[in-house]
Amino acid sequence: METKLKTCSALLVLLFCCLSGVQVQEDSNNHSSSAPVAMDSVGGRLVEDQIERPGTETEMGDPAAGPDIWTEFATLRDKVTEMKLDLRWMENRVTAAESRGEELQKQNDAQNVELEATYLKLQDLEHRLIVSESQVDNLKEELATSKVAFSASLLASGNGNMGTVSGDFTVIYENVFTNIGNHYSPYTGYFTAPKKGMYFFRFTCYFVYEPEFHAVHISRLFLNDNPIVVTGDSFDHLKDREDSGSNGVVLQLEVGDVVSIKVNGYVWDDKYHRTTFSGFLLFPM
Structure with missing residues (x-):
């Protein structure tokens, strides 16, 4: 259980890092959108400056550049969900085990009380046996002299x-x-x-x-x-x-x-x- 909790924590940290990367990328895209544009002299339409921005193809998810961040995020989310289910299942087992442990402890306490009572009875029987043996010896001696x-x-x-x-x-x-x-x-x-x-x-x-x-x-x-x-x-x-x-x-x-x-x-x-x-x-x- 401790190992799964550590793994879950690591994945949560990784998810936080990925989300931070996505936020940085969005900020970069917003900054790029404010680049200078030129006025179309014919129709009076504004057109985006054709100056090439570096790294645009990589950010758009070029297959040659690496896996899609959203696919990784979905996979990570599924793993976190799965781990949450595992964690909940383990918590239920721990709760059941604790409940069973309390029940066993009660049974053990009851057995201890019963054993104590049995021990006292055995002590009483041992004492009575010693007294009986003494009486038998006395009767034997008396019978011999009788x-x-x-x-x-x-x-x-x-x-x-x-x-x-x-x-x-x-x-x-x-x-x-x-x-x-x-x-x-x-x-x-x-x-x-x-x-x-x-x-x-x-x-x-x-x-x-x-x-x-x-x-x-x-x-x-x-x-x-x-x-x-x-x-x-x-x-x-x-x-x-x-x-x-x-x-x-x-x-x-x-x-x-x-x-x-x-x-x-x-x-x-x-x-x-x-x-x-x-x-x-x-x-x-």
């Missing part, structure tokens, strides 16, 4: 009675079936709560009468030093030599609470594992 369960029987091998007639003793269940979390000790007979929550416990005692034993056998579940539930048996006659008793309870425990079984009398166990103690965490609190 897997608490145990079950054991009195004797690991053999059979026989265990107990005393002189008072309560803590029953130690030696044969461990299950001990998830290792919170039951087969050396002390104590279950120690690893966390606060609701727990279920059940114990079963098998009683076999022996003549040297007294006739009443009592088993109790203790929370720390407090008896909670009881089972037992008494022998009325020698025909009822064997009996079993059981009980169960749901307890809310704090961390470190101890649950155990204590017997006043004797309990029996053999390869059938008749005397047992079991418990598990229902849910943490």
